[in-house]
Amino acid sequence: MSKKILVIEDEADMQELIKIYIAKSNLDVEIHSAYTGEDGVKMYKELMEKGEKPDVVIMDLKLPGMDGVEATKKIRKMDKNANIYGFTAFFDTNWAEDLRKAGARDVIPRTVGFDGFANRLKNILQE
Amino acid sequence: MLASWWRQIATFHLLFPIISILTKQRKKVNEQEKLYQTLVENANDAIYIVSESHFEFVNPAFEKLFGYKKEEICDKNFDFMRLVAPESRDLIKERGNLRSKGKDIPSRYKFKAITKDGEIRNVEVTTVNIGKGKVRVMGILRDVTERELAEKALAESEEKYRNLVEQSLDGIFSFDFDGKFLSVNKAIVDGLGYGEEELLSMRVYDIIHPDYIPIFEERLKRIMKGDAVTPQEYVVRSKNGKKYVIEAKAAPLMKEGKMIGFHAIARDVTERKRMEEALRESERKYREVTENSMNGIYILQDGKFKFVNKRMTTLTGYTKEELMEMDPFSLVHPDHREEIKIITKKVLEGDIANMPQRMEFEYIKKDGEVRWAEGIPSIIDYEGKIAILGNVSDITDIKRAQEKEKRFIEDTSHYFFNPITIAKGYLYLVYEESPPEMQEKLEKLENAIHRIENVVRNIVCRGEIHE
Numbered sequence: 291m292s293k294k295i296l297v298i299e300d301e302a303d304m305q306e307l308i309k310i311y312i313a314k315s316n317l318d319v320e321i322h323s324a325y326t327g328e329d330g331v332k333m334y335k336e337l338m339e340k341g342e343k344p345d346v347v348i349m350d351l352k353l354p355g356m357d358g359v360e361a362t363k364k365i366r367k368m369d370k371n372a373n374i375y376g377f378t379a380f381f382d383t384n385w386a387e388d389l390r391k392a393g394a395r396d397v398i399p400r401t402v403g404f405d406g407f408a409n410r411l412k413n414i415l416q417e
Numbered sequence: 418m419l420a421s422w423w424r425q426i427a428t429f430h431l432l433f434p435i436i437s438i439l440t441k442q443r444k445k446v447n448e449q450e451k452l453y454q455t456l457v458e459n460a461n462d463a464i465y466i467v468s469e470s471h472f473e474f475v476n477p478a479f480e481k482l483f484g485y486k487k488e489e490i491c492d493k494n495f496d497f498m499r500l501v502a503p504e505s506r507d508l509i510k511e512r513g514n515l516r517s518k519g520k521d522i523p524s525r526y527k528f529k530a531i532t533k534d535g536e537i538r539n540v541e542v543t544t545v546n547i548g549k550g551k552v553r554v555m556g557i558l559r560d561v562t563e564r565e566l567a568e569k570a571l572a573e574s575e576e577k578y579r580n581l582v583e584q585s586l587d588g589i590f591s592f593d594f595d596g597k598f599l600s601v602n603k604a605i606v607d608g609l610g611y612g613e614e615e616l617l618s619m620r621v622y623d624i625i626h627p628d629y630i631p632i633f634e635e636r637l638k639r640i641m642k643g644d645a646v647t648p649q650e651y652v653v654r655s656k657n658g659k660k661y662v663i664e665a666k667a668a669p670l671m672k673e674g675k676m677i678g679f680h681a682i683a684r685d686v687t688e689r690k691r692m693e694e695a696l697r698e699s700e701r702k703y704r705e706v707t708e709n710s711m712n713g714i715y716i717l718q719d720g721k722f723k724f725v726n727k728r729m730t731t732l733t734g735y736t737k738e739e740l741m742e743m744d745p746f747s748l749v750h751p752d753h754r755e756e757i758k759i760i761t762k763k764v765l766e767g768d769i770a771n772m773p774q775r776m777e778f779e780y781i782k783k784d785g786e787v788r789w790a791e792g793i794p795s796i797i798d799y800e801g802k803i804a805i806l807g808n809v810s811d812i813t814d815i816k817r818a819q820e821k822e823k824r825f826i827e828d829t830s831h832y833f834f835n836p837i838t839i840a841k842g843y844l845y846l847v848y849e850e851s852p853p854e855m856q857e858k859l860e861k862l863e864n865a866i867h868r869i870e871n872v873v874r875n876i877v878c879r880g881e882i883h884e
Contacts, residue, residue: 301835301839303839303842303843304835304838304839304842307839307842307843307846310842310846311842351827352827352830352831378830379830379831379833379834379835379838384823385823385827400834400835400838401834401838401870401874403838403841403842403845404838404841404842404845405845
């Protein structure tokens with residue numbers, strides 16, 4: 291049974307590249323995309339209610355409207371076991387630290403590239 | 418016959434006045450005897466007559482003093498030494514010997530008597546020899562036990578008082594209406610550096626500072642009027658010219674019910690005054706530093722401000738009075754209020770280990786403006802109880818600058834790293850599908866993107882512009 295991943299990212303190119311590299315890695319995953327924090331929270335809730343809770347949430351920090359920290363807090367409030375990982379350019383800032391404090395298990399810097407990201411995701415799904 | 422009749426007449430006229438005089442004299446003698454008898458019988462002093470070592474007569478006071486009946490004492494077999502305590506018997510015997518040898522002995526003496534109950538009493542006796550050629554002595558004996566005890570107690574009390582005065586660390590002295598010293602104790606002598614004799618030839622006015630003479634005299638006038646006066650500070654000069662501050666209180670000096678001057682007690686308070694002055698100076702400095710501090714300073718105890726400085730009023734917009742009355746936590750923004758309340762409660766309950774070294778929180782001014790503050794708390798003892806001494810500064814400008822910087826970093830990251838990441842993502846996809854000659858060019862492109870990435874990272878993370 292394929293794993294479910296919710297990617298909350300406002301840039302369409304980023305969403306596309308994440309999908310391409312995950313596909314390249316031969317990971318058996320079902321990807322759901324949300325382009326705002328609000329949509330991401332809503333989508334997580336809907337999937338949860340359907341009994342299809344995402345196994346991993348990939349969270350950007352800077353989002354239009356509700357930012358990644360706030361969205362993380364809301365999802366964690368709904369599901370304290372939510373597996374949220376930041377994938378952000380703000381890897382070395384207080385904001386990234388805020389994301390960890392809000393409940394993200396880790397923050398993956400974008401500097402690792404998409405191959406690096408796909409490898410990290412593979413490890414996370416195997417944990 | 419006629420002659421005999423005239424003789425009888427003449428005899429009657431001659432004898433009648435003589436008989437009449439004798440009768441009157443006899444009557445007078447009887448009256449005097451009765452008077453003496455009454456005096457002796459009712460006298461408080463014990464009166465006795467001793468003849469040849471035995472008592473002829475004792476009065477009721479004598480019986481009462483010794484506890485024997487008159488009949489017992491006046492019995493010929495009663496040994497008068499039974500009335501003399503063992504320690505005085507030699508004295509009495511010696512007096513008896515000397516008296517029997519016709520030698521002069523003091524008519525007044527003291528000895529220790531012993532009563533029938535065995536109680537020892539101190540007695541004072543005045544004797545007079547009333548025998549004509551033989552030893553017959555009349556004595557008046559007074560029990561002076563109580564008097565001597567009282568005298569002894571008085572002497573002891575005087576000794577105690579004298580010692581107290583002499584050993585007192587306070588100066589104790591007296592002076593007459595002209596200010597002349599009548600007595601001085603050791604503390605005065607030591608304190609002023611004059612000899613006792615020297616001081617006793619001086620006047621209070623010789624040592625008191627001229628500025629204090631008016632108040633000194635005003636005080637003496639009040640004492641003379643019978644007013645109660647409180648201790649007063651004076652400046653006095655010692656022999657070597659050094660000035661001392663003393664606190665003194667005077668009272669009337671009485672002799673035989675008449676006021677003859679003043680006695681006074683004085684304490685050297687120079688050091689205390691110096692410390693009070695130092696404390697006042699320290700408090701003044703502290704107040705100046707606190708009041709002019711750029712930071713708000715407060716003392717928090719029992720849920721109330723116990724002290725706020727001037728800066729607290731400018732920070733909050735409330736007056737000191739308003740701050741002292743209000744709930745201090747109402748100044749804290751609701752987002753931080755509960756957390757600060759809990760920390761404060763724990764700290765005041767003694768959980769000092771978890772006291773934060775500094776806290777950042779938002780506060781609300783009287784006009785509703787919300788600003789940021791940094792608080793540095795510390796624990797103090799205030800009026801015997803644990804309290805928080807807070808030092809707060811407004812960090813709104815710093816916070817705004819930090820926010821601005823954060824936004825800059827975020828924007829920089831967003832606008833640079835995202836395109837770079839996307840560019841690299843697509844580049845690698847193209848690279849894998851490109852022929853080798855194209856890959857070489859793409860590698861150069863990747864290297865250029867990598868350099869840009871390094872520069873941006875150094876700007877964002879380190880504030881430095883280099884690769």
